[in-house]
Amino acid sequence: MTSEELVFDHEQVRVHGFELYEGTPLDVRTVVAGMSQDVKDKFRFEEVPWSRFGHAYGSGHDVPGLLTELRSPDAESVGQALSRLWGSVVHQGTVGSVAPLTVPFLLRVAADATAHHRAGVLGLAAAAARRAHWGFGTRDTFLNVSTQELLCDCGGYAMNWSIEASRDAVAADADLLLHLLHDSDTEVRASACYTLATASGEADRITRALRARLTTEQIPVVRASLVLAVAELGREHADPRTASWTHSLWSDHTQPAEVRIAAALSWLCLVDDSVPDDLRTALGALATADLTDILDSVPWIAHVDEKGLARTLDQMLNNTQPGAAWEDPWS
Known part of the structure; x- marks a missing residue:
């Protein structure tokens, strides 16, 4: 698929279904799976196709700047960036297609003992990896992570793919979260549990x-x-x-x-x-x-x-x- 073709065509999806893009560079699961350890560990945002995917307010091109701000030594700046990420990539429980790309970096921020708002950062990663069930505490929904029902985000992208990609990202970096089960911060330990529970593998x-x-x-x-x-x-x-x-x-x-x-x-x-x-x-x-x-x-x-x-x-x-x-x- 050439660069000129890297546009999600909703009319084609209506005709042929999302399977048209399965396994292509427009499949966020494929992009997350192909993200190298070096890119994740060194926060090499320039090698991640943020603009190819979106959130509640459009293109994800602004996401790397907000992720960078999460590593600021200033707690207030971190809080503001985290709030903006919450309001866009998982807007009102809707997981945007750019959300899975943030998960590896969110986990690494949370793993840094010097970072601010670490429990909230983990909470965002967990929100990207599960179907929202705000208000639902029933026996059928309380422990519900994924769904077989086709869901779409604000831009019409398959939210099921985004949730699956986020869960794959959690599984790939399970070791980071397992270490946080022993963190000195109580909220971080609880949030690590909530995030680990979404993992697609390593169960x-x-x-x-x-x-x-x-x-x-x-x-x-x-x-x-x-x-x-x-x-x-x-x-x-x-x-x-x-x-x-x-x-x-x-x-x-x-x-x-x-x-x-x-x-x-x-x-x-x-x-x-x-x-x-x-x-x-x-x-x-x-x-x-x-x-x-x-x-x-x-x-x-x-x-x-x-x-x-x-x-x-x-x-x-x-x-x-x-x-x-x-x-x-x-x-």
């Missing part, structure tokens, strides 16, 4: 690392995030062992309350069984006001909505539909 190795970290982690938010990350990987990669593992955790009275709650939510998403009475009883006793306030910041739970754990429990246990009016039974 067994990542799962082993998450479970190993759970044996030493002391912070409730991170412990819950470790459990949910294992469950999400198990669901996405159809690991039959995950359901029994989460069941053993939520039914074990010696486990910390946050581990049991996260495991209960996970188990409900992994099986089709009706909600057992003993699980309802356990959650009613474990979800105290103080612990609910803590767990509301767990990435999966925080992304349901501002009601956090209470909204999630209501949707999972009572089959309440997202967006429905309700009274908080946990208040």
